[in-house]
Amino acid sequence: MNQSATLLEADGIWLQFGGRKILQSVYVNLQVGRITGLLGRNGCGKSCLLRSIMGLMPTETQSVRANGRYVAKAYQQPGLIRYLPQHPFVPSTLTVQAAFGWYGVDINEIADEYPTTYGFRHQKIGRLSGGEKRLTEILLVLKSATDFVLLDEPFSHLMPLQIEQVLQTIRQESTRKGILLSDHLYRHVLDLSDSIYYLTVGGRTILLNAPEQDLKDMGYIF
Numbered sequence: 362m363n364q365s366a367t368l369l370e371a372d373g374i375w376l377q378f379g380g381r382k383i384l385q386s387v388y389v390n391l392q393v394g395r396i397t398g399l400l401g402r403n404g405c406g407k408s409c410l411l412r413s414i415m416g417l418m419p420t421e422t423q424s425v426r427a428n429g430r431y432v433a434k435a436y437q438q439p440g441l442i443r444y445l446p447q448h449p450f451v452p453s454t455l456t457v458q459a460a461f462g463w464y465g466v467d468i469n470e471i472a473d474e475y476p477t478t479y480g481f482r483h484q485k486i487g488r489l490s491g492g493e494k495r496l497t498e499i500l501l502v503l504k505s506a507t508d509f510v511l512l513d514e515p516f517s518h519l520m521p522l523q524i525e526q527v528l529q530t531i532r533q534e535s536t537r538k539g540i541l542l543s544d545h546l547y548r549h550v551l552d553l554s555d556s557i558y559y560l561t562v563g564g565r566t567i568l569l570n571a572p573e574q575d576l577k578d579m580g581y582i583f
């Protein structure tokens with residue numbers, strides 16, 4: 362896809378494993394300029410949903426559309442969408458700088474905001490600590506030239522200062538991207554997001570009207 366998109370919709374997503382229904386007719390939409398939160402209990406299917414949107418999951422049915430145009434395998438269109446999975450994905454033999462090159466991002470872009478990561482630019486990814494690696498991967502995805510970004514638990518492994526910085530970067534990048542953010546640090550998700558989906562056990566998305574109260578009612582928080 363060459364034209365940039367402003368609306369990404371995923372609907373009719375059905376996924377089951379061995380007869381166990383994980384996602385049932387799920388609908389989500391993302392818009393450039395907005396941050397959309399995704400919350401739900403452990404094991405309810407949030408990561409499966411993100412992988413389904415990317416076209417990485419063997420769903421029974423699904424429709425992903427960019428500005429109304431059907432997208433078969435979103436992962437094949439990095440200019441449309443980038444995805445931060447829960448687990449490390451950058452080959453450990455690459456240097457930080459090479460990883461940025463792989464994602465088409467000029468590493469000098471992060472020199473001022475993230476001097477520590479910049480300082481590691483000649484280091485191999487496999488030599489970084491868990492938090493340093495996570496931060497590198499988050500920046501690769503967030504700084505990419507893409508319309509939409511899916512973030513699966515971006516705050517895991519990060520220390521509080523890094524979380525604050527990443528929150529700021531997510532905010533900045535959301536002015537020109539549509540971002541889906543899923544993380545159990547729900548306060549950050551609530552603070553950042555323009556709208557919140559809750560994925561129920563049983564695999565349906567609910568758009569929350571009064572997020573804090575709704576999350577209590579659904580037993581996600583006290």
Ligand SMILES: Nc1ncnc2c1ncn2[C@@H]1O[C@H](COP(=O)(O)OP(=O)(O)OP(=O)(O)O)[C@@H](O)[C@H]1O
Nearest residue numbers: 378383401402403404405406407408409410447545
């Ligand atoms: N390839 C697979 N085969 C069988 N079951 C799977 C597979 N992948 C995921 N599951 C199951 O699907 C369910 C949803 O998993 P998923 O990782 O999407 O949950 P989640 O909402 O992201 O959970 P958490 O908040 O704990 O990260 C889980 O019960 C998981 O065990």
